[in-house]
Amino acid sequence: MLLKILGQLLVATTLVQIVPVDASVFEYQAGVGKMEQTMMSPVESQMAFGTLPEAENRDYPVKIDLDSYGIVTSAWSAMVVDDSSGAVLFEKHPDALRSIGSVTKLMTALVFLEQNPNLNEVVTLDPELDYVGGGRIYLGYFNGVSLYNVLGASLVGSDNTATQALVRFSGLSSVDFIARMNQKADEMGMVQTDFYDVAGLDSNSMSTARELVRLLQEAEANETISYFMQQSTYTITQASGRSVTIENTNGVLQTFMNESPYDVVGGKTGYLPQAGYVLITSIKHEGNIVHVVIMGAESKDARVQEAKGLAYWAFQTYQWPE
Structure with a gap:
């Protein structure tokens, strides 16, 4: 022995x-x-x-x-x-x-993209409408940026403010957006999972290891989300010429x-x-x-x-x- x-x-x-x-x-x-x-x-x-x-x-x-x-x-x-x-x-x-934190953002991205947004549309972030505390804010306010890059800041850098802005530009209210997140989770068989916000700051947003595998598979099946998840770094240039390189949190x-x-x-x-x-x-x-x-x-x-x-x-x- x-x-x-x-x-x-x-x-x-x-x-x-x-x-x-x-x-x-x-x-x-x-x-x-x-x-x-x-x-x-x-x-x-x-x-x-x-x-x-x-x-x-x-x-x-x-x-x-x-x-x-x-x-x-x-x-x-x-x-x-x-x-x-x-x-x-x-x-x-x-x-x-267990609480899942910013892993929530994968479901946020899935629901945002199913609204068929024009990802080339140039938008601006407004602190009064979009600001969410916690973590880094990579995008400048009132400075043109494509929706594609707002999504990139959310997924690569886990930017909470960029994530909240996605909800505003989706055309859905925050209540309806979160309701759709939970509905989609049920459709995916994630029956134990609940979402209470879009950025993952609410500790009541919970899931299991087993069901998070399902979420990850669904995210990887989306070409846009999959691309961002594979970027070690991602550079965004806004309308003013301001540029920022974001390191992936993974x-x-x-x-x-x-x-x-x-x-x-x-x-x-x-x-x-x-x-x-x-x-x-x-x-x-x-x-x-x-x-x-x-x-x-x-x-x-x-x-x-x-x-x-x-x-x-x-x-x-x-x-x-x-």
Whole structure:
């Protein structure tokens, strides 16, 4: 038994050297200590994942390292899901309701775009109508900017004021807009999810790790939202010539997980004191995509490190069909 434990520690140490993440993330539960997550076979887990859309290809990834159960995370809830089959590869409190913070903005963007706005229209932001506190404001007031770039500021920089402006330019009242967000969530099968505002500042806006995977998939299916989610930085120039470069709040984009052979294909962050640090992101490797959800991590850095660690673990632990 002692030799087995030493062998597992050696593997974990080697893995930490290969993958540039915090070593504290890689505390494998290969029979040592208490396992924090319930593991099911991919077939069983997919059957439990009732909110995912039907996939045409039902070939499931096969676990090739049977002694590896995942990694220890500071997050209250965490999940890894295979995109093509819907198989759950890792889960920790996947159905716990938690505040989601600015992840809300993905649903805001979906509802805004379904109003068929002219994204080339030049608009101006008004502090009396659009200002929302919290976070950075990237766009200057009374300075022409395309609706496309207002959406970019919302999704890339998580700008709350830009997000509120989207509601005004949608033609819907705030009440009707939020009602549509909740209606759309129901239509998507996100039956436990509730939205109370458009920017994610209301801690009553809540969801689960399982349902956030569904939201991320829907966002990635939208070409405009998908583009913004993949930008590490995004530069906006307003009518006056004022220019600002916005760094994406999804820190995974600035890591090795966005370099060959990996590719970050989507994601959004959130934070509130009641929510902790939240991150949902999708990573592609050799044509296969996994969706990773981190809810309630202890720090901004922890949510990035744990998302990286879970994605890397999934690609190393499972084998996808040819």
